[in-house]
Amino acid sequence: MLDDARFVGFIPVRDVAAARRFYEGTLGLRVVADTPFALVVDAHGTTVRVTPVPELTAPPFTTAGWSVPDVAAAVRALAARGVECLRVDGLEQDALGVWTAPGGDQVAWFHDPDGNTLSFSRARSSDELGAAARRR
Secondary structure, eight states: OOTTSOOEEEEEESOHHHHHIIIIIITOOEEEEEOSSOEEEEETTEEEEEEEOSOOOOOSSEEEEEEOSOHHHHHHHHHHTTOOOOOOTTOOBOTTSOEEOTTSOEEEEEEOTTOOEEEEEEOOOHHHHHHHHHHO
């Protein structure tokens, strides 16, 4: 039914001006439209509607994330723009805040100005999995 439909993401915010500075200025996403109903950004071909809401309690889980080739490099670039990664209780994260899952996938989390949890992640490739299996 939806296999040929384009996905549109939604991120709720209280302060659209602060969200624009963050999503456009800090993360580098291109603004497509700025209307009273949503700040629309292009996330590498995916439309994301940053939508104003009157009240917001940020959920305790990841709202949106980006798959990147190098999580540590993305975290360093974010830190250079003044955004720190989150520390998650119960997860062993490196000095940058990157968690490596037992299977080798990597994730780092951070907040937008409204407290929405966002992430950078990198799934371990099938080539890497095969090389690891051959080393065993």
